[in-house]
Amino acid sequence: MDRVVRIGAAQLGPVARRDDRHEVVQRMVSLLDHAAEDGCDLVVFPELALTTFFPRWAMDDQEEIDSFFEAEMPGPATQALFTAAKRHGIGFCLGFAELVTDSGGAHRHYNTALLVDAETNEVGRYRKVHLPGHDEPEPWRPFQHLEKRYFDVGPDGFQTWRAFGGVVGMAICNDRRWPETYRVLALRGAEVVLIGYNTPVHNPPAPEHDALSDFHNHLVMQAGAYQNGMWVVGVAKAGDEEGVPMIGGTAIIAPSGEIVSQASTLGDELVVSDCDLDACASYRTTTFDFERHRRPEHYEIITTQRGSTPPD
């Protein structure tokens, strides 16, 4: 049985603070139309695709903060995306800020990715585990990175779902730098991992890394793909957003670790590849046959402690 999924990685250029969600959704619908012409089965949008990357600002007013979140999905502004996708028969993965009200009326805030199938039925949602940045505003920074302030850590960890003829996992932005992300997903059978990101070129606490931002972005996703024998689709919100330049580098990466297609702009751009899920087996049944070669009895410290403990 043919298990080739044609995936469109739908990079977005910057979204300004004043941009209306309807305008952003129109840009996404254009990319979906494009993807339909190209015969895509699945389109992947970036992290927090509907708004500007708001954790760059220190805000105290919870109502102002919540204005960047979606209390329903689809909602009034996003319905058009679901309608277009259903018309085209294309599934999609969408990153957005999710406001959840539990049965007791308490609010939870997640950095979320939603996956829907070609009928726009929900396949699953992933809530970001590795929140980067800080939780108290640091005035010395030219811009903030307050994800730890505005979001709760995803309580469900890394899950996988059967969809698009294979097994799909999701991760978000900073998750991609952590090898545990890919490994947990691969142990749960993922054959393709969908990852949206917003990555400023400049890292205020470590400006010495800035020149390496693009290199690091691809390095971690390529290693994650190869070491787990799976496809990785990395999708940027890119370009100069509110005066903060962000990397692009949207890429589709094969289980070999090779980038098979890549964005060449920092704007709205669709990158398409045929992803043969059967290509995973070449790695998973040989070099990375986990059952034959892994040695979990020697990995214990990975789960028993968080920080590093050098020898005496």
Place this chain on the structure above:
Amino acid sequence: MDRVVRIGAAQLGPVARRDDRHEVVQRMVSLLDHAAEDGCDLVVFPELALTTFFPRWAMDDQEEIDSFFEAEMPGPATQALFTAAKRHGIGFCLGFAELVTDSGGAHRHYNTALLVDAETNEVGRYRKVHLPGHDEPEPWRPFQHLEKRYFDVGPDGFQTWRAFGGVVGMAICNDRRWPETYRVLALRGAEVVLIGYNTPVHNPPAPEHDALSDFHNHLVMQAGAYQNGMWVVGVAKAGDEEGVPMIGGTAIIAPSGEIVSQASTLGDELVVSDCDLDACASYRTTTFDFERHRRPEHYEIITTQRGSTPPD
């Protein structure tokens, strides 16, 4: 305090089956002499440096197999290496096949790396955890990879030691493809990881990987360095050994993931870099501050199971 360690990665060209250990040690002493001229503090030799890569042959005669192992270290042939190193005041890391006889007279066979300090006092030894290949001869292969047959899995896992002004870890060959290797070592504080390897260009079960052998070699070591903010020194036994071409690509990799020096031949060659152990902090106190950012509560499956279990 200055924590710059000048490390020499001492790549070896092929070692033929008929080569006498004394000849090989003479080649290693030449590289040590070179390293002394270059002011090295530490020289790293490849995996199974003293002999040809014997797991490529199917052998049944245990005496023949044991002829590739060292029952003492230093022994008659390797004493010259220790003598030269002590004279120069250079520490070294040496890969060799280690035969251990326990108190009950039972034999254990390990693929081992030994680390000695500038006085040639033993710092520690590491016994390979991720043995690749197979344990039964497979006649269809042009050459075998019988590490699982000839070696026992290292019982002590990945350890670290204080030496050379920092914290040092070791890994061997196939270990470098597994992200758990670097992570366990980093959680034990490693600032530099020394890795010898013998990697045939051709992988009989997956010839479609052959063209990517060099790419994969660097990809995994660069990702391991960056994702853990540590130096990685990868050292090949390279070139055409008994008709089996092996990759070179000996490299010293910074905590940024950048290759800062690299071999340009497939023969005996010394690659030298000043490794500033304080450079690790730039990554470990920011993006990869484990204590602040890791989420072990979501990693459990990494240690609770060996193989992959896709969803229903």
